[in-house]
Amino acid sequence: MPRPLVFAHRGASACEMENTLKAFNKAIELNADGIELDLQITRDDVPVVTHDLDLRRVTGKRSLVTNVSLAEIKRLRVGRPFTRRYSGQEMMTLDELIAWVEKNPIALNIELKESFIDNPFVLEIVIKKCAHLPNVHFSSFFLEVLEQAKKVNKHIETALIATRKLNWHQLKNLPYIDAIHANKSRYYRPDYLAACLLAKKKCRFYNITGDEEFLKNPHKVVVGWITDFPERVRGVQKKNADH
Template sequence: MIRRIFSIIFMFVVFMCLFTVPAFAAIGETPAKQQQVVNVAHRGASGHAPENTMAAFEKAFEMKSDYIEIDVQMTKDGELIAIHDTTVDRTTNGMGFVGDFTLEEIQQLDAGSWFDEEFAGEQIPTFEEIVDKYRGKVGLLIELKSPELYPGVEEKVADVLTERNMHRPNNNKVIIQSFNHESVQRSKELLPNIPHGVLAGMNWAEVTDEQLQEFAAYADYFNPNRNFVDEELVERVHRSGMEIYAYTVREQKHADELFEAGVDGIITDFPEYVYDFPGQN
């Protein structure tokens, strides 16, 4: 009788282990979709430091972002720099168009105080400076910003990458993108082994399958405004043979919506909204 009671107790314990351990193991785990999403720091970790400065890129690196996004424009004397707006008014203590400044002039501007006095004296960095510091350490998502204003900018970017042997297939984590799709095509011709992406604003909210196929002829990514991303769009982009990185996330709830939609990457001012996991990089 006692042996029978112990046998029943043993079977009950086994049963509980089989059916409750997985449930406990699931607590605190992150959905597989979220773990697979690429974490792109928009203009660096620009929610924490002044955008497109070395401080922002370093913060993104410290936060283990998969990529830093860099806006590339060109100075009056043909030097590549990182800045988003076509004027320096918003993010520096100067005024005027980027293309009207020489490199020496533009680097005399304070690009940090507007964000916080802690960053007073931050300079607008050169593209080469960023590449040399972070290549091989973190991926580079390079945006050709308003390339129509800077004839030859695609060649200059290609030269920087080629001189550093970053143009070879699978050599570095580099992606080039632009809202100017003709510029993307020119860049792809110069750097056929580097993945390229087309950026899509709200004017592409009704993108057709035919248009996606046209993009896929020269682009590897379709990177749209997050406001028109849903699961159906993600599926159509994937069917076209491209991946999809959505921009720009500034709230956790928006990141969560994109996780559910199944995007491949999220471009965000706050890398902590796209959690980093072992094996993600």
């Protein structure tokens, strides 16, 4: 049975600023199998790599991504307070991300954020632009976004991010969902894992630190771990394989 792939959460975000080129390069250096990242949409309908709808935390600008143009985004610097003015990086576009992946082949877990809910036009662009990538799947908290994505391309893999509202025993009624992404602390439980097995859904768990006992013998439905510490999780996997 193949081991679960290790996805670096927003890149190697424990080492570098999240969702940046440095974080993605560091993830490769730390032997991650894949990268988990986030997309939002600018005012002029350009998908950019960032988690928050509000730009303040990562750029200091008091505005929503959806209220600024790409040109304005590119004038900002992404980084931590007090340092981003001098060492901050540009926010990446989807096109820039794809160009990087073409030179650095790695699996992608692309989370489609809230700005995609009412923008099927850009959603379709994203799905089509990523169609040639060999190992990519799309995740979201929003069922309507994933359902629409599946209509654009029925062959893509979609993953619903679990919340307390999810009825795990009705997963079979979500034919446009291929996998469940879930917080390990709340949902790595026998009943939820069994529900995924019954519904033939894969699972990836996030907030993995590398200290979890279940990493040594993961349930058969688990195909991925999402972590800020890919080197730790890969270390556990290597140790188990050696034994």
